[in-house]
Amino acid sequence: MRADDLVPLGRTGLRVSRLGLGLASVGGLFAPVTEARAAAVLERAWDLGIRLYDTAPVYGYGLSERRTGAALGGRDRDAFVLCTKVGRLIEPGGPDTQPIWADPPPGVGPRKDYSYAGVLRSVAESLERLGMDRVDVLHVHDPDEEFGTAVGEAYRALADLRERGTIGAVSIGVNHAPVAARFLRRAAAPGPDCVLLAGRYGLLDQSGLDELLPLCTERGVAVLAAGVYHGGLLAEPGPGTPHAHAPVEPGTAARIAGWRELCGRYGVPLLAAAVRFPFGHPAVAAVVVGARTAAEVEQSAAWLAHPVPAELWAEARRSGLLRAGCPGPPPG
Secondary structure: OOOOOEEEOOOOOOEEEOEEEEOOHHHOEOOOOOHHHHHHHHHHHHHOOOOEEEOOOOOOOOHHHHHHHHHHOOOOHHHOEEEEEEOEEEEEOOOOOOOOEOOOOOOEEEEEOOOHHHHHHHHHHHHHHHOOOOOOEEEEEOHHHHHHHHHHHHHHHHHHHHHOOOOOEEEEEEOOHHHHHHHHHHOOOOOOOEEEEEOOOOOOOOHHHOOHHHHHHHHOOEEEEEOOOHHHOOOOOOOOOOOOOOOOOHHHHHHHHHHHHHHHHHOOOHHHHHHHHHHHOOOEEEEEEEOOOHHHHHHHHHHHHOOOOHHHHHHHHHHOOOOOOOOOOOOO
16 A cells, blocks of 8 residues: 555545645644754655645644645645645634644634634635645534534535535544534535544544444545554654653553554554554545654655555454454555
């Protein structure tokens, strides 16, 4: 499986690379990233054939969008799929600041706004920061924060933009699978086209299987699987991993140890298993990973290309590391 394999994004008419680049890190998630390093990350991703890019206004309070636009602005606009998000406006004195951003612009912060007018303003401001005339996929970001307004006004604003051809697809970006399933059931027809699901269909958590992934398959909704490294929990602890010095719940630690032992016996890097696993489900179109260096982009692409034998997944099911019946991806 190659990072540059292009596949349909569900029913949208868009085509995305199997590996997508999440751009929170280049916005300074947990640690500063220089302009030069951010540009190198995006340049290397492009060279590797990655054509799916996911950013958001809240990532570094506009910093990620600006850096994304600077790096992609000279590219053929029809050659890549660009995603950003709505639900938070970045403005002077915005009250919903988050300590996870290392070096955001001074004096500004996010303010939640899922209203119709707020969403249209968010899109216009994102386009200005990106320096582009369109975004392909717009996610309602964390709709659980104000669910009623998000599934009503925010969705209606994006559906109107889709109807006018201003955007290619309406999506939701969530950390909790039940929230996404509820949104799909409540949104007015024809509903969202995609779901960006973070951390809920991976080696440590397959709760997306409870309801969301079957529902997406039934409705033709494409899933972008993010958070497959589980926030760095699966990586070897080190200065670049946010959980390196944080305690890990004993049950989670035991599962990580089980995966390390299993992958070691099959000669498979643990993170190769992590980035390949979501592709076993037919609803998953692409996996989105973050990177703060060009080398990290290269490594994720190499892990995706690393074959994982079917027997590894079968043994993971037998041992309880995966749910019974959980589909494994193709071995090649």
